[in-house]
Amino acid sequence: xxxxxxxxxxxxxxxxxxxxxxxxxxxxxxxxxxxxxxxxxxxxxxxxxxxxxxxxxxxxxxxxxxxxxxxxxxxxxxxxxxxxxxxxxxxxxxxxxxxxxxxxxxxxxxxxxxxxxxxxxxxxxxxxxxxxxxxxxxxxxxxxxxxxxxxxxxxxxxxxxxxxxxxxxxxxxxxxxxxxxxxxxxxxxxxxxxxxxxxxxxxxxxxxxxxxxxxxxx
Amino acid sequence: xxxxxxxxxxxxxxxxxxxxxxxxxxxxxxxxxxxxxxxxxxxxxxxxxxxxxxxxxxxxxxxxxxxxxxxxxxxxxxxxxxxxxxxxxxxxxxxxxxxxxxxxxxxxxxxxxxxxxxxxxxxxxxxxxxxxxxxxxxxxxxxxxxxxxxxxxxxxxxxxxxxxxxxxxxxxxxxxxxxxxxxxxxxxxxxxxxxxxxxxxxxxxxxxxxxxxxxxxxxxxxxxxxxxxxxxxxxxxxxxxxxxxxxxxxxxxxxxxxxxxxxxxxxxxx
Numbered sequence: 001x002x003x004x005x006x007x008x009x010x011x012x013x014x015x016x017x018x019x020x021x022x023x024x025x026x027x028x029x030x031x032x033x034x035x036x037x038x039x040x041x042x043x044x045x046x047x048x049x050x051x052x053x054x055x056x057x058x059x060x061x062x063x064x065x066x067x068x069x070x071x072x073x074x075x076x077x078x079x080x081x082x083x084x085x086x087x088x089x090x091x092x093x094x095x096x097x098x099x100x101x102x103x104x105x106x107x108x109x110x111x112x113x114x115x116x117x118x119x120x121x122x123x124x125x126x127x128x129x130x131x132x133x134x135x136x137x138x139x140x141x142x143x144x145x146x147x148x149x150x151x152x153x154x155x156x157x158x159x160x161x162x163x164x165x166x167x168x169x170x171x172x173x174x175x176x177x178x179x180x181x182x183x184x185x186x187x188x189x190x191x192x193x194x195x196x197x198x199x200x201x202x203x204x205x206x207x208x209x210x211x212x213x214x215x216x217x218x
Numbered sequence: 219x220x221x222x223x224x225x226x227x228x229x230x231x232x233x234x235x236x237x238x239x240x241x242x243x244x245x246x247x248x249x250x251x252x253x254x255x256x257x258x259x260x261x262x263x264x265x266x267x268x269x270x271x272x273x274x275x276x277x278x279x280x281x282x283x284x285x286x287x288x289x290x291x292x293x294x295x296x297x298x299x300x301x302x303x304x305x306x307x308x309x310x311x312x313x314x315x316x317x318x319x320x321x322x323x324x325x326x327x328x329x330x331x332x333x334x335x336x337x338x339x340x341x342x343x344x345x346x347x348x349x350x351x352x353x354x355x356x357x358x359x360x361x362x363x364x365x366x367x368x369x370x371x372x373x374x375x376x377x378x379x380x381x382x383x384x385x386x387x388x389x390x391x392x393x394x395x396x397x398x399x400x401x402x403x404x405x406x407x408x409x410x411x412x413x414x415x416x417x418x419x420x421x422x423x424x425x426x427x428x429x430x431x432x433x434x435x436x437x438x439x440x441x442x443x444x445x446x447x448x449x450x451x452x453x454x455x456x457x458x459x460x461x462x463x464x465x466x467x468x469x470x471x472x473x474x475x476x477x478x479x480x481x482x483x484x485x486x487x488x
Contacts, residue, residue: 112255153367154367155367155371157370157374158370158378159375160374160376161366161376161378167486177379179376179380180379180380180383183380183387184387187384187387187391188387190391191387191390194395195391195394195395195398195399198341198344198395198399199399202399204326205326205403206402206406206408207326208326208328208332209408209409210408213409
């Protein structure tokens, strides 16, 4: 019996080694597939520039006021979405609060309920236009630069959530977010139909019951 | 001693009671969150133990509600498998319900007798099936909002805007329907007033069956079950208990709904 134990131990040891070896084969598999697995879980918009400094063929995204293509800010405030500093040249900007000039944006749930400051998402000065190529709000990196700071694991899809959701019943929603607008219309008419129909039915039945009870008593 | 007919099994009553309790909890915790920016919502949330506790309760009870609903569906499928889908005892809508509705409308207008209702009136059937529309919508959108980042892997992120709206709107529809229509038809209508105990006790007295559900009474008589109804002794304590529970539920519901309607006029479903 004495000599048996070490021999048993050796058998078990070899068996374990064999199993580990086998599992090593699996691990090799995983390494070989790493790129694919990584792609499946990568939280990216899938947009990659082949060179890093300037966007290729997207000149319209990089509009510096100096380039003057869109005119000086005073010439018209539209298109500021593509400026590197959307408030460049706006008078009294430095002394006013965001809410004063952007009241609709201040109604966002993140601000009203989550109690966030605008700058927690829009960042410090200068505040780039949403569509500016290098803006952290640009959809190609918004999830990572903005949302993921608070929402762990946020991907490009998550970042398409509309933080400044237009009021559901508004024309703005109808034009800018039709699926929300029509969901609202559908639910509104469903509510009116169901509650209207069954309230009237209930009232009618109740009145009639009262009448026939009164008759039965008299 | 009164003679009664079995209307709801113990399991039916369990499902109803648990739905009633979870629904009220979800209503209170949900409305507290929704209107937390108003004094009323804040007071409600504080009363329920603070925002974090309210959120956790809403999530936990929501999951419990979904599981109970799935359990009910499984139970109903098994029971239907044994009994068949159609027939006088079935909750499935049939042409007879359309006819009954027409007869009742004529009766309300003062022409002709009321419909001779069967075991389940058409509005009771609607009460039942409405849950099958509301629960899936609330459960799916609720889960999406609960795990919003995970949900955005399977749906585009902007669907969270829609899920968030749908969750609120559907909850409002359900609360409006339950707190106004369902309570009224079940308990406040003259023939059900002051409280219809059947959903709590499971037994309906033969007189009530004869009066409210004459077609069911006919069926029972034809099957020879009419005389076999159990003899149930009056139980004043049980009656007191379900009256209190029932009225507490009605009062809670109306309290929530009235405040909601006031706030909704002011700020919508934000």
